[in-house]
Amino acid sequence: MGYLHYQPQNAHRVAVDGRSLLFHVPTTSLFEIDRLDHDVLDLFADRGLVSEQDVRDRFEGRVDPQILTERIRALLDLDIVTDGGPAKAERPPIHIENFPLTTVVLNVNTGCNLSCTYCYKEDLDTPSKGRRMAFETAKASIEMLLKESPDRDSYNVVFFGGEPLSNLALIREVVEFAERRFGELGKRVDFTLTTNATLLTEEIVDWLNAHRFGLTISMDGPKALHDRNRKTVGGKGTYDVVAAKSRMLLERYTSRPVGGRVTLTRGVTAVTEIWDHLKNGIGFHEVGFSPVTSGPVTPFNLTGDELVTVFDEMKRLGRHYRDEALQGRNLGFSNMHQLMSDLYEGRSKALPCGAGLGLLAVDHEGGLNLCHRFTGSDMETYGTVESGIEKERLARFIEDRADRTEKGCATCRIRNICAGGCYHESYAHYADPMKPTYHYCDLMRDWVDFGIEVYGDLIAKAPAFFTDHIMPRRAYGK
Known part of the structure; x- marks a missing residue:
């Protein structure tokens, strides 16, 4: 048979509760393997190049040659x-011609009534200086969605800021227009909003409920942790008002599950404690965590040791998630839920997210940004809602970022789950969105390995968890 060449970048073995699993990297598929499979892989891993004689020396007399073949x-x-021969290409090189937009993020006001110490927004203003998006800009954004993707059945309009509820008048106007415009075409539109909760009233909550908004509340945990960074412009902690408003919201809101979003910064690493407070104390349906590892406000970036602590804490909570899932219960840990979704659906990603392709963010002036994190930054924009997308430049950026040649991603075992990592994280850390997020590759590999172990355990012992909890979550776009 000549020599056979081992391709270690395409296979990763994980042990789960006495079972051996093979993670097929190109397809993000997981297979259970037996002792013989394990021994065959050991031979290839030991030798790299394997001849027919090597196979005979290892297995002759103890394995049926036909089974071995x-x-x-x-x-x-x-x-x-x-x-x-040359290894098979995992996918053809990406060539972007069309931009199948489904989501537009409207940066409705640069002003915010809070002054969170770690905020990454480069265009953030105090309330009195906030620059508000005009209705015509928002309307043009929606028309751009329809122009670029006329054949879609559903679309998503996201309201962002600053604090988006500080321009509620525009949000109301956009919702009225969008529901009418999409309705006339027989299409569905969903609305999403992330808020600091401080401006919520019962009347606003009831209006959001009537229009079925997908809501996420920014909150960083118990009072002592939340108030460290999430302060008013005058420097006062906001926990008391955010907790009260969130509880009021959760009592009244019925149309969709409401999630909490936590920003982990230097000194704020108690993942399990924070989750317990927000899930069981406040009552959020799910809680997700975003570690701050890069950015211009360096005193708030997690240190290397703290980032290790964060991932250890996330795995601790992940084990609790697994234990509950084995009993058919959803713990409400968004990061783990997302990883389980990726593995269950066998996603093999060429790009880290839909930014620039399925999603564009519109700044208050109408400029088109890769995502909401880039509005107001020095990162180049890619056209305007009036002139349209500068498709050639945007396509070149996406194609170049997806090219793994001469990058560590080319042989990384999580390359089709991570896909190089967040564009903005790379921009903040390296001042270059083209670079993969090398600064936490090892931690991400360990996190995905942990996820594979949990997934392997659940799919064997509690497969109904995926149909009962993972797939319904997709229907909510969460």
Whole structure:
């Protein structure tokens, strides 16, 4: 048979509760393997190049040659070993011609009534100096959605800021227009909003409920932790008002689950404690965590040791998630839920997210940004809602970012889950969105390995969890 060549970048083995699982990297698929599969892989891992004599020396007299041939053929089919020819391309090179937009993010006001110490927004203003989006700009954004993706059945309009509720008048106007415009076309439109909750009233909550907004509340945990960074412009902590408003919202809101979003900064790493307070104390349906590792406000970036602590804490909470899932219950840990969704659906991502392709963010002046994190930054924009998308430049950016040649991503075992990491994280850390997020690659690999172990446990012992909790979550766009 000549020599067979091992392709270690395409296979990753994980042990789960006495079982051996093979993670097929190109397809993000997971297979259970037996002792013989394990021994065959050991041979290839030991040798790299394997001859027919090598196979005979290792297995002759103890394994049926026909069975052994079938196992090796399966590895060839998966491109885990090759016959010396070029390895199969995981996917053809990305070539962008169309922009299938489904989501537009409207930065409705640069002003915010809070002054959170870690805020990454480069265009953030105090309330009195906030620059508000005009209705005509928002209207043009919606028309751009329809122009670029006329054949979609549903669309999403996201309201962002600053604090988006500080321009509620525009939000109301946009919702009225969008519901009429999409309705006339027989299409559905969903609305999403992230808020600091301080401006919520019962009347506003009831209006949001009537229009079925997907809501996320920014809150950083118990009072002592939340008040460290989430302060008013005058420097006063906001926990008391945010907690009261959130509880009022959760008592009245019925149309969709409401999630909490936590920003983890230097000194704020108690993931399990924060989750418990927000899930069980406040009552959010799910809680998700965003570690701050990069950005211009360096005193608030997590240190290397703290980032390790954060991932250890996330795995601790992840084990609790697994234990509850084995009993058929959803713990409400967004980061773990997302990882389980990716593995269950077998997603193999060429790009880290839909920014610039399925989603664009519109700043208050109508400029088109990769996502909401870039509005007001020094990062180039890609056209305006009036002139349209500068498609050639935007396509070149996406194609170049997806090219893994001469990047560590090319052989990384989580390359099709991470896909190089967040554009803005790279921009903040390296001042270059083209670079992968190398600064926490090892931690991400360890996190995904942990997720594979949990997934392997759940799919074997509690497969109904995925149909009962993972797939319904997709219907909510969460």
